[in-house]
Amino acid sequence: MEKFINYTSVVIPIDRSNVDTDAIIPKQFLKSVEKSGFGDNLFDAWRYLDQGEPGQDCSNRPLNSEFVLNRKPYREGRVLLARENFGCGSSREHAVWALRDFGIRTVIAGSYADIFFNNCFKNGVLPIVLPSADIDALFDCDKDSGPFSMEIDLDRQTAVTDSGQVYRFEIDDFKKECLLEGLDDIALTLQHEGDIAAYEERRMREVPWLFQDLSR
Amino acid sequence: MTGKTLYDKLWDEHRVRESDDGTALIYIDLQLLHEVTSAQAFGGLREAARVPRRKAANLAVADHNVPTTDRRAGITDPIARLQVETLDRNCKEFGITEFAMTDPRQGIVHVVGPEQGATQPGMTIVCGDSHTATHGALGALAFGIGTSEVEHVLATQCLVARKMKNMRINLNGILPDGVVSKDMILAVIGLIGTSGGTGYAIEFAGTAVSNASMEARMTLCNMAIEAGARSGLVGVDERTITYLQDRPYTPRGEDFECAKDYWLQMVSDPDAVFDQEYDLEVSTLRPQVTWGTSPEMVVSVDDVVPDPADAPDQTRQGDWTRALDYMDLAPGTRIDAIEVDKVFIGACTNGRIEDLRAAAQVASGRKVAPNIKQALVVPGSGLVKTQAETEGLDRIFTEAGFEWREPGCSMCLAMNADRLEPGERCAATSNRNFEGRQGYGGRTHLVSPSMAAAAAIAGRFADPKQL
Numbered sequence: 039m040e041k042f043i044n045y046t047s048v049v050i051p052i053d054r055s056n057v058d059t060d061a062i063i064p065k066q067f068l069k070s071v072e073k074s075g076f077g078d079n080l081f082d083a084w085r086y087l088d089q090g091e092p093g094q095d096c097s098n099r100p101l102n103s104e105f106v107l108n109r110k111p112y113r114e115g116r117v118l119l120a121r122e123n124f125g126c127g128s129s130r131e132h133a134v135w136a137l138r139d140f141g142i143r144t145v146i147a148g149s150y151a152d153i154f155f156n157n158c159f160k161n162g163v164l165p166i167v168l169p170s171a172d173i174d175a176l177f178d179c180d181k182d183s184g185p186f187s188m189e190i191d192l193d194r195q196t197a198v199t200d201s202g203q204v205y206r207f208e209i210d211d212f213k214k215e216c217l218l219e220g221l222d223d224i225a226l227t228l229q230h231e232g233d234i235a236a237y238e239e240r241r242m243r244e245v246p247w248l249f250q251d252l253s254r
Numbered sequence: 255m256t257g258k259t260l261y262d263k264l265w266d267e268h269r270v271r272e273s274d275d276g277t278a279l280i281y282i283d284l285q286l287l288h289e290v291t292s293a294q295a296f297g298g299l300r301e302a303a304r305v306p307r308r309k310a311a312n313l314a315v316a317d318h319n320v321p322t323t324d325r326r327a328g329i330t331d332p333i334a335r336l337q338v339e340t341l342d343r344n345c346k347e348f349g350i351t352e353f354a355m356t357d358p359r360q361g362i363v364h365v366v367g368p369e370q371g372a373t374q375p376g377m378t379i380v381c382g383d384s385h386t387a388t389h390g391a392l393g394a395l396a397f398g399i400g401t402s403e404v405e406h407v408l409a410t411q412c413l414v415a416r417k418m419k420n421m422r423i424n425l426n427g428i429l430p431d432g433v434v435s436k437d438m439i440l441a442v443i444g445l446i447g448t449s450g451g452t453g454y455a456i457e458f459a460g461t462a463v464s465n466a467s468m469e470a471r472m473t474l475c476n477m478a479i480e481a482g483a484r485s486g487l488v489g490v491d492e493r494t495i496t497y498l499q500d501r502p503y504t505p506r507g508e509d510f511e512c513a514k515d516y517w518l519q520m521v522s523d524p525d526a527v528f529d530q531e532y533d534l535e536v537s538t539l540r541p542q543v544t545w546g547t548s549p550e551m552v553v554s555v556d557d558v559v560p561d562p563a564d565a566p567d568q569t570r571q572g573d574w575t576r577a578l579d580y581m582d583l584a585p586g587t588r589i590d591a592i593e594v595d596k597v598f599i600g601a602c603t604n605g606r607i608e609d610l611r612a613a614a615q616v617a618s619g620r621k622v623a624p625n626i627k628q629a630l631v632v633p634g635s636g637l638v639k640t641q642a643e644t645e646g647l648d649r650i651f652t653e654a655g656f657e658w659r660e661p662g663c664s665m666c667l668a669m670n671a672d673r674l675e676p677g678e679r680c681a682a683t684s685n686r687n688f689e690g691r692q693g694y695g696g697r698t699h700l701v702s703p704s705m706a707a708a709a710a711i712a713g714r715f716a717d718p719k720q721l
């Protein structure tokens with residue numbers, strides 16, 4: 039996984055709660071067996087005026103000029119701002135792959151659906167949770183004085199607006215380290231091979247039927 | 255010392271190790287796989303030259319992309335075909351059991367697991383699919399994961415997780431005739447909202463749950479995720495045990511007796527404490543219909559479409575306005591005056607035999623209304639289909655004008671050819687009414703199987719009891 043590096047970017051405001059993963063990446067793009075190539079179809083149904091199909095060249099498709107991702111300077115943005123329950127719905131990791139492929143490495147929202155939240159960390163995307171008053175303030179900032187940038191500093195756990203407003207956020211130490219170091223968490227788990235084997239051995243004695251062989 | 259909740263017990267039983275910061279390594283007993291979220295996981299495994307730690311703890315089935323019409327010709331959409339063939343190939347290469355598209359046991363992964371007895375109480379079960387919550391109806395800790403985690407489980411048989419909080423939802427009373435578990439769960443989501451359960455495991459309890467069939471409990475747990483919770487749970491009782499008896503993967507003989515004693519412990523202790531608790535009296539519950547683009551946007555069939563002006567806050571006012579615009583509905587419209595174009599009966603929410611029986615009961619001796627362009631019945635699995643045909647349900651449906659299909663996810667998410675056209679309105683027994691979920695520009699109303707059948711017959715939403 040790519041290491042998370044601190045950066046500054048325009049903030050893309052999507053003023054909605056319950057933004058679901060079907061909206062982030064519609065189902066027709068889930069047919070891909072690849073892990074990349076989803077960026078052009080991020081928010082496909084909101085972003086384009088026609089119906090998107092997998093494998094299509096998106097450069098000639100009619101754009102919905104109202105949608106924030108099609109407007110300057112937001113289309114260059116790499117920080118996404120939304121409200122409560124972002125990423126709800128299906129478990130599709132494709133939603134995070136689409137955000138990442140588009141270039142978005144940070145989402146700021148009031149809350150997240152659990153599966154989406156976990157998926158972010160597996161792909162070097164930082165999901166920041168802020169209290170709803172802060173979220174309100176950030177949306178107001180965009181509405182009142184236009185597009186603004188934020189500096190995302192994962193070491194210090196801060197997101198700072200270009201006018202100097204500092205927002206601190208919480209993050210698990212373990213998750214922070216994985217993002218900063220770009221760690222492969224399978225390798226980390228395999229370091230505990232001894233514990234896993236001991237657990238299996240005990241369970242095989244105590245609850246042998248749980249080790250059913252599904253290939254029979 | 256206070257007692258443990260069912261979730262506490264499942265968590266404790268599966269903790270391999272725990273770090274000081276509360277991050278734990280959790281052992282996974284069963285992983286279910288399907289074509290949409292597994293290809294990249296197998297790819298990752300291959301790239302890192304790893305193999306599945308316990309291939310016999312995995313079970314795969316293709317469900318999302320498969321056609322529901324004649325399958326002899328295979329899948330015509332080349333991209334979908336590649337994905338299904340990729341699953342076949344991966345399972346073969348890594349030695350994982352798969353019910354292929356033409357296998358009589360093939361079906362929606364969450365219907366197949368319990369049906370085969372692969373899902374058992376006291377297990378941890380994962381799948382790259384959010385509706386894995388369904389399996390919690392058998393007293394298992396079951397939750398959806400992303401593709402990276404699918405790979406993690408394949409490689410290590412474990413997951414890194416943090417303990418969730420405990421929520422209990424008590425559903426008490428006797429359901430009125432024509433009101434079913436789908437109505438209960440929709441009402442629950444209306445009550446607590448789509449993020450009400452975020453960070454929790456939700457246990458469903460109360461007399462309406464202990465009286466409910468296993469199928470009905472699965473419907474409840476299925477939609478725990480629509481209430482924000484990764485896991486839904488129901489404690490084990492005699493009904494669970496009876497359901498499990500003699501299923502292909504259920505233990506036999508002495509093993510069954512030992513397993514049974516263990517399974518019966520999979521209940522919350524009487525003095526267990528929950529972080530959050532809700533009560534819902536269901537004796538007066540009415541059939542539910544969603545009107546918007548989030549499952550929490552739900553009312554009774556005899557209500558009207560709400561007015562955004564009455565929304566509890568500004569954000570929701572915006573959400574409601576956008577939803578009504580997308581759904582092309584005006585505030586104050588009577589729900590039973592809304593006409594539908596298509597009807598979909600199926601999905602992991604309501605594609606089991608009991609659901610088909612309920613729908614057939616409404617459809618029996620009646621005809622699909624002329625304004626309905628298509629009414630689909632898609633059994634949740636090949637075995638459900640066979641059972642329904644043995645009972646003659648297929649004839650009831652086809653005589654009424656419904657189409658009787660092959661098993662799969664079908665119009666629940668429209669990855670195959672079954673879908674809504676832009677602007678079409680559908681009464682669906684699935685679990686999500688998101689924008690475009692059933693097809694680009696399509697409009698979904700979530701309902702129970704009886705209500706879906708009633709909508710097909712009346713051509714609009716109608717109380718199944720008043721047809």
Ligand code: SF4
Nearest residue numbers: 385601602663666667
């Ligand atoms: S039936 Fe629908 S919700 Fe269930 S697994 Fe299939 S696509 Fe997902």
